[in-house]
Amino acid sequence: MLRALLLASLVLHAERVSGADTGAAADELPHKVAVPAFAPYLVPEAALWEQFAGDPERAWKRSHAAKAGRQEDRYDGEWAFEDVAELAGVTGDRALVAKSEARHHAISTVLGQPFDPAQRGLVLQYEVKLQSKLNCGGAYVKLLTAPVRGEFSDATPYTIMFGPDKCGDAKVHLIFRHRNPLSGEYTEHHLTRPPVPPTDGLSHVYTLAVHTNNTFTLSIDATEKRSGTLFDDFAPPVNPPKEIDDPDDHKPADWVDDASIPDPDAEKPADWDEDAPRMVPDDDAAMPKAWLVDEPPMVEDPAAKKPADWDDDEDGDWSGPMVANPRCAAADGCGPWERPLKRNPAYKGKWSAPLVDNPRYKGAWAPRRIDNPAYFEDRELYRLSAVGGVGFELWTMQSGITFDNIYLGDSVAAAAQIAEDVWKPKHDTELAVHAALNPKPPAHTAVSGVLESLRARFDEIYASIGAFYDMLRTEGLVAAFRGESRGAVAAAMVTGGLAWLVWNVLLLVRLFSPTPAVAPQRAPAAGGAPEAAATASSTARPATRSGDATTTKRK
Incomplete structure (x- = not known):
């Protein structure tokens, strides 16, 4: 933690310094571009x-x-x-x-x-x-x-x-x-x-x-x-x-342009059942051995406790939120088992007569073509x-x-x-x-420059801390602090203090954070595993059960 915070502070310092230098240079860059002055340009034989x-x-x-x-x-x-x-x-x-x-x-x-x-x-x-x-x-x-x-x-x-x-x-x-x-x-x-x-x-x-x-x-x-x-x-x-459809030509009333028609002699077979369902239960299916019929997919959370401010007279009987039944986790399923469906081999759907060639078919009708009275041809x-x-x-x-x-x-x-x-x-x-106004240095150059600055600064701090420790052992604490002139020990102490402060703040937040309630689960589909319980909002009241009715406390 201490080393990470130290490196982060060095990165921010390097960015601040490099950013200040870039901004100063950007103000001067436009002046390095030679902008030519206007000079009239002659174009002979132009209409404009x-x-x-x-x-x-x-x-x-x-x-x-x-x-x-x-x-x-x-x-x-x-x-x-x-x-x-x-x-x-x-x-x-x-x-x-x-x-x-x-x-x-x-x-x-x-x-x-x-x-x-x-x-x-x-x-x-x-x-x-x-x-x-x-x-x-x-x-x-x-x-x-x-x-x-x-x-x-x-x-x-x-x-x-x-x-x-x-x-x-x-x-x-x-x-x-x-x-x-x-x-x-x-x-x-x-x-x-x-x-x-x-x-x-x-x-x-x-x-x-x-x-x-x-x-x-x-x-x-x-x-x-x-x-x-x-x-x-x-x-x-x-x-x-050059030619167009004759606007005065119309399809005759007796013109037949359907190439096929339903066979008028066809009859629905006697064994054709239009009411047969598409899907039927699979009689060959068997309930899995690990299926727990008597276990409900959802149960009340045994760890839930009634809130201290819950009033039974006002809010009704309290019951805990529903969670997934832990006994169902290792089973193939819980609750009543139903046979899966399969395609009905007797299903045929609605009957319709097959199509046959239309004996009265005359072909697709189209109006006759005539010369276009508005025709012209401009080739230029x-x-x-x-x-x-x-x-x-x-x-x-x-x-x-x-x-x-x-x-x-x-x-x-x-x-x-x-x-x-x-x-x-x-x-x-x-x-x-x-x-010039929007300089974009190559990414590899900028990154390598920052890394080199960090490496040099880290080496400097490392050497300064080593010298401080040697002087501390040989000449005492006062002389060690007097000889430390690069700020490395001070930077390390400040970084360590910040790390200690952040650690304590995170610890306090975790200790005093309320444990979130768990929302009821949706019942699983037939043959499926129960869904994961969703986390309830910390502002919601737990549901209550009074008889068969479920009520929620009104704010």
Whole structure:
């Protein structure tokens, strides 16, 4: 006990010292990470390249409209163009930030001239940083269909919606709107099996490329997460089926589509007993020799005593709690014995006629197929509607959703170069700053350091106690205490005193703790052993027995 307490005190001391050193070092670590300053990055021939430098207020317009059909839901969420406040990877790098919680946000910009994906495809890329993480909200972008008219809202037509969203399940939206060449109506087509976005507090770059061969690629942090075709990977499919069921064709009233029917000539056998039970007693079974028929499974606890405050007039006749009969422990069972059940060989269940082929069966009916009057075939789905603007129309429960470095164009290579030159250095710096603020030394290094400190301290104490004892024998007690300067004897005495105190407290608790009562047992099942008695609550009154009725004292 003494040695264990001594080692525990040394561990606490080592943790206190090492913890103080770690905290002091953590304050200095962020200053060791070189955070680069913002520098404008040029992207030639882009339909839109937005770093929110200069005067973005002139290009980006906040919406104060109401959501379609709901005047009470207005876009009153605040926006700001400001430096990143949390875990910045670049200093002086302004971005677009959604500032409000539990609000509708809407902001948009109009392109200098419409961008037509029908020429060389479409590439959209932008950065998202969730400074306050994300529990419920969107961080997606909309490419607004040209021409852009009126104040931006959820009713504004869009060509593509793309980006992360989380409210319950997290996913990366990819939706494009396609115009029906026959009706002129637009339909939304959603990506099936969308990837899951990261929702931490770091910057992440999302890239969408729609190619002129009707394929697409979706990447997160310059790594492809999803690819496919605009024909096969979206729901509902763009092109309708060439043929459909004739809506005017109905199954004839005399059509029989049951392949089998009960045999009309079959009769129930005369010896078929539908009332025979499934299980019957096993007449071949015999009661085990060690079965004690006259012993009850439960008996009153002979060691129980009536409480001193029990009032027979008020509480009724007292009886002790029930416990398992100790005589049943070594027996096969106690109490009345019953034969086990076995399956009845005469059991057949309800009778039903066997099935035979239906002579009137005509086969499975299906309506005839006709040409789909709404059929069309668009083989150039990549020729999406021209884009006239870019907008963010969001609902979010968290503030601090940050957007930056928006690229719209037709060059996959340009988007990849932006990710390499702009996003990656920023992301790497954020990781370095995060690691500096949250140091995690290898577990084996920390453990070995503590063990080495404990070993050295133990050796020091051991040597000090030996020297104290030698001096005590040769020079006396006073000289021994004067020569003891490392505190080992004092530490041993304090630890011994604490051990003596803890031992006495535990002894007193054990002596004065009340013995818990034992609760009655449930009667064992036929042929089974009695269950173990459960321990009764110390606040419960023992049950009483008055005649055949059982009562409990009311508090």
